[in-house]
Amino acid sequence: MTIRIETRDLGKTFAVDGRDMRAVDGVSLAIREGEFVALLGPSGCGKSTILNMIATLLPNSSGEILVDGQPIDRRRPSRNVGYVFQRDTLFPWRTVQANIGYALELAGVAADERRERTQTALAQAGLQGFGHYYPTSLSGGMRQRAALMRTLIVQPQILLMDEPFGALDTHTKLEMHRVLLNIWEREKQTVLFVTHDLGEALTLSDRIILLSARPGRIKEEFTVDFPRPRDAVTLRETPAYAALFSRIWHSLGEEFVKGAQA
């Protein structure tokens, strides 16, 4: 199978108060076409940093990043790659539908087609009737769904997601997992999904890459072979889920302790 995202010995050093701080160290990973990979690790271990380097938002200090076999070009981010932020980054001065249609507008898609595709996206995200609202008058879950659709509307084949549901309550989060899994089952994008929530990683992914506490290195990898399509709620009640959960939990717990001491 083709490799769509690859990093070789990727590293990042930040200068903090005149001293060098190694945030990411020697990360080599390869993600196959159509694979859903979760990047799991304690807070501050460099998950966002890795993702941002792949997304061209941040220059890397060492190593290589290849998307579809090509070294990435920081000046021209690939149109094939979509990015969903950890923070809410909807444009507050645009209505929900204007936010979702934004990328189409940039690409010069005609107004009619834009409206049609935006409406479809709104329906897909369960946001019918909210197109004319401004983001500030939506709930956090609705905003995150809108943000997801803003990225998905141009149908990127590769998705980089940075804890997109991190700020949501458990119930809303499970709802979002359902929405995301539905879309992914249909489109089979290649996904790199950052999270520090083990349950989320198990629900969504085919493979979990566990990072160590800072500096972020790959500590261990786990294959998540639960059958698909998955249901975010009932999956959690299966013994296979519980078994894998406790196995990874132990390994992850060590890193949380280290992270807290650092």
Add this chain to the structure above:
Amino acid sequence: MSRLTILLWQVAIALGLAVVWEWGYSLHDRLPWLVPELLDPYFVSKPSAIYDQFLHASCLVDKRGIWNDWGNGQFSKCMARSENNLWVATLITLKNTLAGFAVGTTSGFVLGLALGRSDRLTAIFQPFIVAANSIPRIALAPIIILAFGLGDASKIVTAWLVVVFLVFFNTFEGARSVDRDHISAARLLGASEWQITRTVIVPSTMAWLFASLTPAISFALIGVILGEFIGAQQGIGRMIIEAEARGEAAGMMVAVFVLMIVGVILATIVRRVQNHLLRWRPQSAANL
């Protein structure tokens, strides 16, 4: 407190002030310790006289105090007699205020945006801006009149001068504080540099620009009046100076009242427009 109670209090206070203004000074000879000298109608006139003066200055009544007829041309004859009658003066002042406001906010916005987004330009121009900003703008008004003459141009330039810095500093702050994640999001969604400027930097800076528009329109009016004080042939400011030269307190007061009304109307319009354009803001912030 209910709205009605509030309204009643407001009417009562206004009436009370008017009564003191109208009749207060007649008590001066008997109670000199109570009635301040400032209430002398020679300085501040009184409501009835101001109303009379308004009717005359606006050509609504003739010299004998009889209502002018529109049909037989009395009104237009009266209007033609004075090149700076109340209507013309108001119109001129209003026109120059709006022009100064438009030029001031546009140039302030463009400058603020350009410098706010360019560290290099900021580094070069910072000392000049600080120096220029520390000059009391009023001090420049006589020079502007000298350079641009007694007509409209000098008033527009004065208004521009007081508005441009206000808008510039607001826009500059706004342009600096554009959310970097918004810019990143736009770039990753395929926006070119120019598209980022147009669809992210300008709209998010606009919010800061709007915050400065209400003070800016008031400043513009101040600038125009100031210019008219120093040298003008027409305008409300000119009316005030003329009335002062003739020792006509009522004439000055009419002009002041007209300014007040113009000021309130302009500020209300700007606030309405601003609230509409900022409707995407959380309610509490937009209604400030």
